[in-house]
Amino acid sequence: MADTKREIERKYESDESGLPDLTGVAGVATVLDKGVAELDAVYYDTIDERLAAASITLRRRTGGSDAGWHLKLPVSSGVRDEIRAPLSDTLPDELVGLVRSRVRGAELVPLVRLLSTRDVSELFDAGGTLLAEVSVDAVVAERLTEDGRTAQWSEIEVELADDGDPAFLEKVDKKLRKAGVRPSDSPSKMARALQETAPRKSKKKDQKKTQKNDTKRDGAEAPGEPVTPGDHVLAYARVQRDAIIELDPAVRREVFDSVHSMRVATRRLRSTFKSFGKVLDRTVTDPIGEELKWLAGELGVDRDQEVLTERLSEALDDLPESLVTGPVRTRLGGWTQEDGGTGPRSELIDALDGQRYLDLLKSLDAVIKDPPLLEAAGGDPEKVITKAVRKDFGKVAALVEEALAQPRGADRDLAMHEARKKTKRTRYAAEAAKPLLGKPAKALVKDMKSLQTLLGDHQDSVMAREALRDLAFQAHEAGESAFTYGLLYGREERRAELAEGALPETWAKISHDMPF
Numbered sequence: 001m002a003d004t005k006r007e008i009e010r011k012y013e014s015d016e017s018g019l020p021d022l023t024g025v026a027g028v029a030t031v032l033d034k035g036v037a038e039l040d041a042v043y044y045d046t047i048d049e050r051l052a053a054a055s056i057t058l059r060r061r062t063g064g065s066d067a068g069w070h071l072k073l074p075v076s077s078g079v080r081d082e083i084r085a086p087l088s089d090t091l092p093d094e095l096v097g098l099v100r101s102r103v104r105g106a107e108l109v110p111l112v113r114l115l116s117t118r119d120v121s122e123l124f125d126a127g128g129t130l131l132a133e134v135s136v137d138a139v140v141a142e143r144l145t146e147d148g149r150t151a152q153w154s155e156i157e158v159e160l161a162d163d164g165d166p167a168f169l170e171k172v173d174k175k176l177r178k179a180g181v182r183p184s185d186s187p188s189k190m191a192r193a194l195q196e197t198a199p200r201k202s203k204k205k206d207q208k209k210t211q212k213n214d215t216k217r218d219g220a221e222a223p224g225e226p227v228t229p230g231d232h233v234l235a236y237a238r239v240q241r242d243a244i245i246e247l248d249p250a251v252r253r254e255v256f257d258s259v260h261s262m263r264v265a266t267r268r269l270r271s272t273f274k275s276f277g278k279v280l281d282r283t284v285t286d287p288i289g290e291e292l293k294w295l296a297g298e299l300g301v302d303r304d305q306e307v308l309t310e311r312l313s314e315a316l317d318d319l320p321e322s323l324v325t326g327p328v329r330t331r332l333g334g335w336t337q338e339d340g341g342t343g344p345r346s347e348l349i350d351a352l353d354g355q356r357y358l359d360l361l362k363s364l365d366a367v368i369k370d371p372p373l374l375e376a377a378g379g380d381p382e383k384v385i386t387k388a389v390r391k392d393f394g395k396v397a398a399l400v401e402e403a404l405a406q407p408r409g410a411d412r413d414l415a416m417h418e419a420r421k422k423t424k425r426t427r428y429a430a431e432a433a434k435p436l437l438g439k440p441a442k443a444l445v446k447d448m449k450s451l452q453t454l455l456g457d458h459q460d461s462v463m464a465r466e467a468l469r470d471l472a473f474q475a476h477e478a479g480e481s482a483f484t485y486g487l488l489y490g491r492e493e494r495r496a497e498l499a500e501g502a503l504p505e506t507w508a509k510i511s512h513d514m515p516f
Contacts, residue, residue: 012156382436
């Protein structure tokens, strides 16, 4: 079973003088020499270096205290999550799954071998707490593919101790710079090895590819700033496509809120294709939209259940114990497990491992690389984008007015739910318009978010009441008191009434303040 470690570190160039004296670093009381370790690491990637392009490294390492398989996923500058698996002769399936959205169907092969002689020191404060590990690495890199070369260098690596204060690295940095040590130009050993061991005949080409990959990692895959309506729409779509790919490993690792975030990215993409149907040909994007809907559904089963369970649990916690009759909490917990639980389902992982998901990613890549642009894609940006956003807002207006005209009941509930969905779509369209339209689009995003919250609370109440009816029936059949479920049902009715009562004033303000 793989485990995860948050790695916060900085790398520096090193010369023959080795490690400067660090006893003068503020907060350091002791520098303990831990001796020398011999490390042997083989790094895996696709032949076209897809992992390296995303600043991801995958290696099998022997020697040292943490021999095994290590997958490093970028979090931010100088921060990575290292997922470890036990040493084995073959690539662990769990780690392969975590890079599936990057490598797709390509084979992972050994590209580079690094032999490192590591001289390790540990920095402790006066209380004996470990602050950081500092190592001087003498590295020999060997390209394992045909015509590959070798390279060697020395570097200093400073890694913060677990739960350490990142500000401490600034103190070490100051000391090292004062001693003439400069930060490394390469973000990782693997990145440097790929560059310095590239075949001579392709070295210039490899350097250009590295520069291109750096540009991709900065989120600027598209050339230049958006100019046309097509540029603006594709820029927003690209961000959502990238979010799906980047969130894939987090979803598999059950990182908090990752499922919700990935689901939102699929919704944003699908809404973008619909909202800007005059820019991108919907005969091409609609089938992709259906696949995005499928993915959102796979992601949404547990998410919807999680939100509903949290709502019911909080409502139950708000009741005095004297009003909780029968095994309500036990039944709620059992109902949760019966209906899917709150963690990612094995069915979701199966979907992410399936060909349908890979085909969807391939389709998204194709739309962004070779977009099905219509005539409006080359028109006046402000005119085209504004018209699309206004059209979406008009649909929201019609549905809200329909809801307000309905008497309280199922028809109003349905109209408010439909209005909520169109509100999300208008919000996403306004988000896409922000780089072009500025403050008006930003104001509309804020208004739509506010309306979405109100309508969402109402819909959550509808769903909660349905669940409470089911729970009450189950309790009654089991001979238990249904009193508490009825009480919670009444409170949910009141929450729905408050949302419905707030809608006219909220909508009047939004309509009056419509920024464009």
